[in-house]
Amino acid sequence: MxxxxxxxxxxxxxxxxxxxxxxxxxxxxxYDTEKAFTITAPVEHLEWANPHAHLMLKHDGATWEATLAPLSRMQARGLSEDMLKPGVTVSVFGYPSTRTPNEMRAERIVVDGKTVELR
Structure with a gap:
């Protein structure tokens, strides 16, 4: 060769x-896009890191992990780490994982009345 x-x-x-x-x-x-749903709950924990941030929410006795967008996209759309502190109530709309129980892909999030599209 x-x-x-x-x-x-x-x-x-x-x-x-x-x-x-x-x-x-x-x-x-x-992720099952046929089963879209919304969780409204206080933030338990936030992992603010690339490639995607992860938000932990307690809902109906279970802890859900929401996969968010890349940090640069969220910041460009007005969502900052400070807005997602533990205890802050958020509404997250997205799709459930078909592989991992209590995991979701977040499409949008509402924080303090502000809606941020993540995709």
Whole structure:
């Protein structure tokens, strides 16, 4: 195998692996878009980190984890970490996970009367 062919092969393999990771991350197929619902509850805990923030809410005796948008998108739309402090009541609209109980993909959130579209 020539050096040029080796470089092309290695580059192709890298591209395939990188594309697979990107598709896995951005694939929302594990959420049931036919069962949209809203949870209104106080914030228990917030993980404000990329690639997506995560919000923990206590609802009907269970703790739900809501996967939010990337930080830059939420900040650009007026949602800050300070707005999601523990104890603040929020309404989160989204879709339940088909794989993980009590997990949801959040589409929008209402905080202090302000609606923020996350997708």
């Amino acid at each position: 020539t050096f040029a062919r080796l470089v092309v092969t290695a580059g192709t393999l890298f591209g395939v692996v990188a594309a697979g990771d990107a598709l896995a991350h951005h694939g929302w197929g594990s």
